[in-house]
Ligand SMILES: CSCCC(=O)C(=O)COP(=O)(O)O
């Protein structure tokens with residue numbers, strides 16, 4: 001069955017790891033404490049703070065302790081859904097203020113535009129919250145890329161290293177897994193997607209290999225029609 005859709009990771013795939021680690025995470029580290037203090041009573045924020053209390057096992061933690069836990073989690077690159085939701089809210093303020101611009105590699109921008117024109121469905125799967133995904137593509141250096149995408153998936157669909165997540169995503173897209181090409185820079189994610197039946201292509205921007213998956217250094221070398 002031919003490929004009809006492309007599902008892509010963000011960090012290390014469409015976008016530089018350094019943008020996430022050197023720009024987004026430090027921004028969250030700097031602005032999250034004030035954001036929590038200012039908005040902790042708002043239901044959407046309060047729900048995430050409670051989720052942090054529950055996930056950390058510190059049910060009695062006051063807001064200042066929750067801030068401390070969140071800062072530790074940012075340093076450890078913990079993929080907790082509550083942290084990712086709060087980071088998305090903090091980054092939204094940075095994008096709105098023009099302090100952040102989403103990095104998307106030029107070759108990824110061109111390929112996504114070309115594939116969209118060719119009729120492929122384009123989807124994102126990232127540990128970053130769906131809000132954060134829409135921001136990185138919506139406020140990209142190359143302009144608003146969100147019209148190219150038909151859907152976004154975060155860890156609400158399951159962890160990226162578990163094959164069940166990819167089965168759920170294929171169901172939600174409405175295609176057989178084998179009709180979907182998954183792009184990532186992480187071998188465990190490619191393994192999980194392949195186990196679910198998806199086609200895979202690994203991005204190795206600096207060269208190298210990713211297990212036994214086909215790898216490319218740039219989106220220029222990917223042709224979904226060749227799968
Ligand atoms: C959606 S941009 C923020 C990136 C982020 O928070 C993250 O955890 C990246 O995870 P990915 O699954 O895209 O490697």
Ligand SMILES: [Mg+2]
Pocket residue numbers: 009010011012013184185186
């Ligand atoms: Mg990645």
